[in-house]
Amino acid sequence: MVSLEPIVCPVRDCPIPIDVMLRSSENFLIGAHKANLSHHSDGFPDVDAVSDSSEVVDVTESTETLKLLMKFVHKRPYPNVSLLQDNVLLDLAMASEKYMVHSAMIACSMCLQFTAQKYPIRALAYAVQYGYAEIMDAAAPFTVFESMETVENGLNSESALFAWVGQKRRFEKGFGSN
Template identity: 35%
Template sequence: MVFISVHADNGGDVIFCSSDDVRFYIRCQDLEYLTEGFPAGDQISSSEVVPLAEKASTLELLFQFTQRNTPLPDLDDVNFKQLMDLAEAAEKYVVHSAIRVCVMRMKDFLDVEHAEEIFNFAARHNGHESLIFAVAPMFVGKELEDVAYIMPADLYIPWSMYREQWLKILSHLTCPLDVFNPNSKKKLWRTRILAAKREIMANPQLIHHLEELIELEKDTRGPKGDDDMNAVLFLWRDGIVEQVKRMRTLKSFVLEHRQRKAVI
């Protein structure tokens, strides 16, 4: 095996070895002061090498948060995979400063591609409701059975109510034009509305961009009336847009749920 000594010249009196055989020399007093998950100094001899399950690249970042009187790394150059590996290690070894910085950095990756992994991390580790609230608009389309066993128990009822309002609006995304006397324009609108609904199901955040997904030409608006196709479409779409504007956040449902529980 090949060992590389990292921080060997900093007076470290505890030796850790990564899963890929890199040794880290860390000051025991710093670990006891800044972390809660590493073995205490009196449990480790000065000559003992403590194996850790994480790779050197993760530990190199993590141990930067365990040195007193040194600036914390900002993680600006860390990619998503590296960030999540670091966050899991920080939770495992209870390195509070690293946890805080990781959670802040995760908010730079809030998109459909990373939503599920961020949600799963936040749900597994208590105290990260801000991440769940932030990712909720992207994750609300998930089936309840997919989140029921990872969702914090205190959030299950609020999440169900939050998701229900999204489903109700989604159910209204059906073409409002009558099916009688079909013509090419009606068929085109049904196709466009169905395509918009599919886009929203794939990326729930798009429900807030309904006017762009279902674009209507204002100069074609005819007189209000059931027999005027444009008037019907405008009335239908604008009504759904108003419903979307009234949608409540997950956080509001959570606060209401806790207030109600407090008075029971």
């Protein structure tokens, strides 16, 4: 079911005409601008790639995540990501990496570096997947008391799990455990 609300840009008072529509995972349509997507990201198709302005582009992100992400592809003040709930911040961080919205990538990664202790396994998985050593360093110490099963379920790859096991062993040796 598609939303019956008018399709608008999520940026308040945006004067730019909508020329592409994004359909969220909940089937809500969000208005966007091909030129903005092209100029402010490296992950959306180029401005000339979508020719039909009535075309709908299906994406896997939630409506909330897409609305936040679209605020980073405008020449306006960006949202304060430090005020976002944990899962919303992580979802935005993942979407910003997927679509390579650099302004959102840096805002989210900096915030995650200082809040990784709140959700260390998800932060660690994100950091390993996208190569943020500072976030890995911030999150890893808060995961050493987690069970192997919990961490294995939370991390995205075997290499991340092996890195975690190495970190846990170093931690345990430092405290005289086996």
